[in-house]
Amino acid sequence: MAVTVKIPTQLRAVTGGVSEARVEGGTVAEVLDGLFAQFGELRERISDEDGTLRRFVNVYLAGEDIRFLDGVATSVPDGAELTILPAVAGG
């Protein structure tokens, strides 16, 4: 199933300027793995050594923070939009 992933400006240096990617995957984790397969350097930017997302990374599925869903195990419907954003804004 194909999903659109929106990539924030701060990460576009490692995607060659690409702001949106089409990725296959049935869960958030699978989509992220697919994204890392396309852009190898992305993994270390937003994941810790053990593969979990860094604490200042927010991931949204159709606008909802995945921590209100099932985290990276959240299933992702075909055609959905996943957005990666910095968490340090606001307040």
Next chain:
Amino acid sequence: MAAERLKCKECGTGYPLEARYVCERCFGPLEVVYDHGAAVDVAALRRRIQGGPEDVWRYADFLPLAGGPPGPSNHLASRAGLPAGWTPLISADRLAAHLGLREVWVKNDAANPTHSFKDRPVAVASARARELGFRALACASTGNLGNAVAAQAAALGLPSYVFIPADLEEQKVLGTGVYGANLFSVNGNYDEVNRLCTELSAEHEDWAFANINMRPYYAEGSKTVAYEIVEQLGWELPDRCIVPIASGSLFTKIHRGFEEWLELGLVAGTVPAMNGAQAAGCAPVANAFAAGQDFCQPVKPNTIAKSLAIGNPADGPYVLELARRTGGGVDAVSDEQIREGISLLAQTTGIFTETAGGVSVAVLSELARRGEIDADERVVLVITGDGLKTLDAVRGSFHTHEIEPTLDSFEATIAQAIA
């Protein structure tokens, strides 16, 4: 200037002093690093501060402007921006006595141009934004920041774009719109507004979003609360500070202000115990503190303390670390306790605070009740905003006597009231 560069709080990567807020290597937050030189002449520095203007710019040595304070030094000019800061520190003896404490001081930041502490960070963010050549100010706001950004932009003659959640108090909406801001009421909670603005800031790179692309500079403005407390206590530190927590930025920067002056020798002693205050209806940091966690699980806010209704607090992990390290804590109080806190402060000090201040008072009351404040402690309660911004919170909290315009009517009514 003393500001040297931006540095990632997580991995230490350095960046020039530009409009950026996120580390490209690890997504950590960036903060301003200063170089005050090898030998600081403490006496000279104190004299310079004391001879400065009665606003945040008396602390220009500790703020990230390249060109020094904007505008003339000791009189007000709207083109130089609104004069934020230098608010009263009031000895609250009757409040202390009521709580069985020895010494309580109220830092009344309602006494700012738009009646909340947000004028401080906005003064710094807008001045830095002008240095960087921005032509518009913007923000995601729970209300107070919107007021501050809209007013500051009006003073400076810049357009502003303010994004707020749709359920804000009417007073805060009116207190933004009146300044001619482009005001967007977003059908969602603050965290959704913040997500939208994070995306927007990438699309509108010519806008200075106070709390997004300008966040490292903006946050520095809150250090001035700590500097003023020290100066107003006669160059001494309090033992404990009670600070309300929304994103956690104010809390971490008040701590940083104390720490910075200790490092430079401007004040002696130890960093105060830092106690954070949240509403039970939005307590991601208090929950994590109670659970012994070093991260915050986001929540969906539901509280009358709307200015603190951030379910996904950006600085939450740092608040947890500092609260533990300083021997403080993070507590949450109910909406009922918040209302009681507003009344208690009003009736013992004459200060009418908004709901966020009620949260701080209620947490102070809780700490006193639990015996967690030593008998000889000097406590500072940070009151961040004015009660006129959240009038619904006190509606129904007192009785108004309705009488005819006659002496008989008055006498009969008061006799009945006393009985």
